[in-house]
Amino acid sequence: MFYPGFSANLSLVDKLMKAVTKSLFTACMLLLTQESWAHAFVDHAEPAVGSQIQAAPTQVKIWFTQKLEPAMSKIQVFDSTGLEVDKRDVKIDQSNAALLTVSLPELKPGKYKVVWRVVSVDTHVTTGDFAFELTR
Amino acid sequence: MSFKNPSVSRGAVLFSVSILTFVAEPFSAFSHGFAGNRFFPATITTDDPFAASELSLPTFNEIRQPGPPPVKVFDISTDLSVLVLPRTALTIGDGYSIQKVANQNARTGFDNATLSGLYEFFESDKHETITSIGLIWDIGGSGRHSLGNDSFSTFTPTFYFGKGFGDLPDNLPFLRPFAITGTLGLSIPTRVANESIAVDPVTGQKTVSVDHNPDTLQWGLALEYSLIYLEQHVKDIGLKAPFDHLIPLVEFSMSTPLNRGINELTTGTINPGVIWSGQYYQVGVEAIIPINGHTGHNVGVIAQVHFYLDDVLPRIFSKPLFGR
Numbered sequence: 001m002f003y004p005g006f007s008a009n010l011s012l013v014d015k016l017m018k019a020v021t022k023s024l025f026t027a028c029m030l031l032l033t034q035e036s037w038a039h040a041f042v043d044h045a046e047p048a049v050g051s052q053i054q055a056a057p058t059q060v061k062i063w064f065t066q067k068l069e070p071a072m073s074k075i076q077v078f079d080s081t082g083l084e085v086d087k088r089d090v091k092i093d094q095s096n097a098a099l100l101t102v103s104l105p106e107l108k109p110g111k112y113k114v115v116w117r118v119v120s121v122d123t124h125v126t127t128g129d130f131a132f133e134l135t136r
Numbered sequence: 137m138s139f140k141n142p143s144v145s146r147g148a149v150l151f152s153v154s155i156l157t158f159v160a161e162p163f164s165a166f167s168h169g170f171a172g173n174r175f176f177p178a179t180i181t182t183d184d185p186f187a188a189s190e191l192s193l194p195t196f197n198e199i200r201q202p203g204p205p206p207v208k209v210f211d212i213s214t215d216l217s218v219l220v221l222p223r224t225a226l227t228i229g230d231g232y233s234i235q236k237v238a239n240q241n242a243r244t245g246f247d248n249a250t251l252s253g254l255y256e257f258f259e260s261d262k263h264e265t266i267t268s269i270g271l272i273w274d275i276g277g278s279g280r281h282s283l284g285n286d287s288f289s290t291f292t293p294t295f296y297f298g299k300g301f302g303d304l305p306d307n308l309p310f311l312r313p314f315a316i317t318g319t320l321g322l323s324i325p326t327r328v329a330n331e332s333i334a335v336d337p338v339t340g341q342k343t344v345s346v347d348h349n350p351d352t353l354q355w356g357l358a359l360e361y362s363l364i365y366l367e368q369h370v371k372d373i374g375l376k377a378p379f380d381h382l383i384p385l386v387e388f389s390m391s392t393p394l395n396r397g398i399n400e401l402t403t404g405t406i407n408p409g410v411i412w413s414g415q416y417y418q419v420g421v422e423a424i425i426p427i428n429g430h431t432g433h434n435v436g437v438i439a440q441v442h443f444y445l446d447d448v449l450p451r452i453f454s455k456p457l458f459g460r
Binding site for chain 1: 170172173261306309364367368369370371372415446447450454
């Protein structure tokens with residue numbers, strides 16, 4: 001019965017609807033158990049999203065929620081004037097295909113913008129950005 | 137895109153033809169709900185502006201409608217949207233309703249089916265903005281008439297929009313997770329009035345009564361605050377699962393008759409709730425609060441499970457069925 005408060009006698013149509021509903025639920029659950037992938041989102045990052053830090057980082061690391069396609073995923077770091085300051089050596093961690101890193105030179109205090117564009121292994125593209133500030 | 141607004145359609149199949157040749161910025165991907173950094177969830181009681189392959193299954197809706205006599209309505213429905221062409225999706229939907237009056241057996245049956253189409257004609261990743269147009273066809277006579285389903289069809293050309301506020305200045309960081317989506321549609325019934333004839337059993341005199349079917353303005357808004365956006369693009373405040381994937385929101389779903397003598401009454405609901413969005417699906421629940429006595433007096437509830445088919449089955453749905 002769909003709703004406990006109802007006391008209707010179930011007609012053939014009602015029974016059919018129950019069967020259809022159960023079947024659809026089952027189908028959905030089966031869909032979810034199939035091998036599947038999805039868009040890659042940021043799980044966390046170092047320096048953290050929106051953080052203020054005192055020690056200059058040597059790398060930007062972003063952990064994503066999906067494994068990435070190395071040839072088509074990148075991170076760029078820009079200073080407050082819009083100049084790209086990273087060493088353009090983006091790579092995926094050998095032991096964790098969801099971790100993307102890029103090296104940094106010795107940064108001066110200021111605000112920096114991290115821009116990423118990644119492709120998950122099923123070719124879904126996601127992009128995004130965040131900032132951090134080096135205070136000294 | 138979902139079509140769960142009970143004031144717009146009581147069940148339905150969707151059809152739409154969307155045309156257009158607006159000059160638009162290129163899309164970054166054929167995927168659900170993205171405009172730049174912004175992910176827009178599929179809203180529950182108002183339609184969202186994205187053309188995507190999605191499945192709402194199921195949507196539960198329970199509310200007591202005013203009488204006399206008052207009726208408790210419970211509805212279970214589903215919508216399936218498929219991206220058929222780049223930026224163009226077709227959606228089909230229907231529902232099954234149970235209506236219960238005190239001390240009577242419940243009446244049950246299918247709602248009118250709806251068929252609709254939606255075309256995204258503008259997207260700006262930089263400004264997290266998207267606009268779309270569509271047409272909703274509420275197929276008259278496809279549902280059980282005794283449950284209140286219309287025997288005539290209604291067409292609703294609709295404008296959709298979405299705007300994220302991630303482009304606000306850096307000195308307003310905690311306002312940047314806000315976003316708004318909305319719809320504005322003109323609902324046009326294919327029959328302007330229903331005539332019914334009653335015969336007095338004593339005098340034999342016939343009385344003709346006429347119920348007018350006005351054109352109505354269907355308008356809705358959803359104001360969202362994305363904790364996903366906050367954590368991933370503004371500031372990592374250390375939220376843990378499941379809170380880092382929550383999107384609290386308030387939806388407003390309204391209907392205003394425009395003509396045929398029924399132009400003074402706006403009805404609708406305010407629906408505060410929350411959506412949890414994961415990699416493959418989202419789950420949402422909202423209260424349904426009538427805005428006035430003409431809409432109702434009781435608070436209802438609506439809940440929905442919604443699947444992102446382009447993520448669940450990427451081999452099939454990650455691209456449009458036709459075209460690129």
